[in-house]
Amino acid sequence: MTAARKQHSTSRSSQRKRATAQPQKAGILYMAFELGWGEWKLAFGSGPADNPRLKTVRGRDTEALLREIGKAKKRFGLADDALVHSCYEAGRDGFWLHRFLESQRINNIVVDSSSIEVKRRGRRRKTDRLDAGKLLSMLVRWQQGERNVWSVVQVPSVADEDRRQLHRDLGELKAERTQHTNRIKGLLAGCGLAVPTIDGRFPEVLTELQTWDGQSVPAELQQRLLREHERWQLVDRQIKDLTNERARRIRTGKDQSVKKVRQLLRLRGIGANSAWLYVMEFFSWRRIRNRKQLAALAGLTPTPHQSGDTDHEQGISKAGNRRLRTMAVEIAWCWLQFQPASALSQWYQKRFAKGSSRQRRIGIVALARKLLVALWRYLESGEVPAGAEIVSRKQGLLMSEEIAAA
Secondary structure, eight states, X not given: OOHHHHHHHHHHHHHHHHHHHSOOBOOEEEEEEEEOSSEEEEEEESSTTSOOEEEEEETTOHHHHHHHHHHHHHHTTBOTTOEEEEEEEOSTTTTHHHHHHHHTTOEEEEEOGGGSOOOOSSSOOOOHHHHHHHHHHHHHHXXXXXXXXXXXXXXXXXXXXXXXXXXXXXXXXXXXXXXXXXXHXXXXXXXXXXXXXXXXXXXXHHXXXXXXXXXXXXXXXXXXXXXXXXXXHHHHHHHXXXXXXXXXXXXXXXXXXXXXXXXXXXXXXOOHHHHHHHIXXXXXXXXXXXXXXXXXXXXXXXXXXXXXXXXXXXXEOOOSOHHHHHHHHHHHHHHHHHOTTSHHHHHHHHHTTTSOHHHHHHHHHHHHHHHHHHHHHHHHHOOOOTTOOBOOHHXXXXXXXXXXXX
């Protein structure tokens, strides 16, 4: 080693010793995560002027994470009990990490990744190191009061998150059943055959089908269709089991969320599917401040585009909960059918019913937004939507079954 390199190494060593010898100060440690399946990229800093300390740990290794936090505090000269602020983007890892960090007295926020600002000039460089550093700088800005840098996700409790599993699983099973139905019908269409419905009698119907030349369905195709039908039967049975379980909870449940479901079912036109989804996704745990925030959470807010002489509406934002947004539009059509005398239905009939099909579709989205706000007020304060018909609890349950069957 040359004399110059030895002198430089000695200088750096002495600098580290002096930094270590400095008394620890009370301060704040900022930490940002870039989460991957195999490894996590961590970025640490104690202020906006700091050069980030970047480290990599194995994914979901919480012990290594805590060790790196301790090392970062020493690196920036902070006390062992210094306050820690952290953040990560909402995604596949869900909210377990947030709960772990909170249990370690770390103030964590979960960020909506689609709300993070990015540069639009040319091609944007993207690596885990750059993303972690970007999140760290934005976290510092957020904690210093700059609230418009991103949107923070509201984290549900473990119980509230668990209540969402039933209707989400039910929705996925119904979509899967539709896939099996379409596949069976598609395979039959290749032989020039069609069946009106797929049910438990399909194997018997299959043996009676004949192609254009009077022949039965080919043997290999029959076996494939029967296997597909077995999968259809399994999914159909699980759908019925979950539907029965939901009905049982609605009848016998005593917690506050189920009470809100029963309250919604007393409005004619609101069925078990919509009432359960509305409550478990939104109304049972979200802290909604006003109608604008509610519409934004559902992605039903308008997105105007105005620049110079250009001024037009781009449609709804679709940035919120897609399950609730889809159900809100479906229930708006049901509301017109089952609540024709209500003020909302009269408003729609007056403004959109006589317009073109495009105008009616625009109107139904507006009605869905207004109806969602009306249902929120109904649950919060008991204010019944103007002109809406209220039914008994028993009638509400029967009506929900009728709507589901339709």
